[in-house]
Amino acid sequence: MGTATSPRAVWQISGGPASRSYADVFWKHGVALIGPGDAGPWSQQRAAEVPEDGFVRRFATVVGVGDVVLLRTAIDTISAVGLVASEYMYLTTFDEVNGWDLQHARRVRWCRLPQEHKFATRIFGANPPRCSQVSTPEVLDFAIRFVNSPPTSWQTAPLPALPTEEPPLDEVPAALQGLVALAADLVPLLLDRQAFGELPCEAELVAHFVVPFLRALGWPLEHIAIQWR
Numbered sequence: 001m002g003t004a005t006s007p008r009a010v011w012q013i014s015g016g017p018a019s020r021s022y023a024d025v026f027w028k029h030g031v032a033l034i035g036p037g038d039a040g041p042w043s044q045q046r047a048a049e050v051p052e053d054g055f056v057r058r059f060a061t062v063v064g065v066g067d068v069v070l071l072r073t074a075i076d077t078i079s080a081v082g083l084v085a086s087e088y089m090y091l092t093t094f095d096e097v098n099g100w101d102l103q104h105a106r107r108v109r110w111c112r113l114p115q116e117h118k119f120a121t122r123i124f125g126a127n128p129p130r131c132s133q134v135s136t137p138e139v140l141d142f143a144i145r146f147v148n149s150p151p152t153s154w155q156t157a158p159l160p161a162l163p164t165e166e167p168p169l170d171e172v173p174a175a176l177q178g179l180v181a182l183a184a185d186l187v188p189l190l191l192d193r194q195a196f197g198e199l200p201c202e203a204e205l206v207a208h209f210v211v212p213f214l215r216a217l218g219w220p221l222e223h224i225a226i227q228w229r
Helices: 023-029 044-049 054-061 137-148 174-190 202-216
Strands: 010-014 031-034 068-074 077-084 104-118 131-133
Touching: 010 031, 010 137, 023 031, 023 068, 023 077, 023 104, 031 054, 054 104, 054 131, 068 104, 068 137, 077 137, 174 202
Parallel strands: 010 068
Antiparallel strands: 010 131, 031 104, 068 077, 077 104
C-alpha cells in the first residue's frame, strides 16, 4: 500500500442496521445518505430559525468534496471506501429507503472491499453516530493508504445514475385498490362514537391500516416492527 500522507478528512457513515440495511443503495446509486430528511433541505436560514440536527449540519457544511468516506455496516466493520464527489444535495427520491427517510445526500464514488474489514473492537465508539469525522490513527492510516494504493480508477469513474422520480399516479395501483376500499369503509365506522364508543387507539389504526399498507407494498414481515404495550 501507499504512504499515508494525504491531508483529506476521513468520515464514517452508517449503512443502516443489519435488520434494515441500505448499504446497497449507496453502492448502486453512488450516494451517501443520512436522515431524518422529512423536515426538508438543510440551509443556513433554516438553521437560524429552527434548531437543526448537528449530524445533518456537519454533513451539509463540513464534509468536503474529495474527503474519504468509510461505509460502516456494523459497530466496527466497513464494507466500502469512497470519495465525496459533490456538494450537499437534498434528494426526494430517497424519502423511503427500507423505512428510513434519507433525503440528505452527497454523491460518492465507492470502492467496495473484497470482504468486509473489521477494525479493533468499538473503534468508532460504543454507539457510533450515523455520520462522524474519524480521528483514530488506525482508521486514518487504513483509509488514506487504501486511497493512495492502486488500482485508483474507481476514483474517477463515472457516477452511477440516480433513481428517477416516480410520476404522479393517475389511478390507485391494483395492489392497493382493496386497501383503499377497506379504508373508505372502515373510517366512517371507526368515527361513529354511538356505535363503537371510544375512538380507535393507535394500535388499532396501525393494525388495520399501516400493516396492510406496508404488506401491499411488498415489505416482508421481518421489516415491520410494531411495539405493543
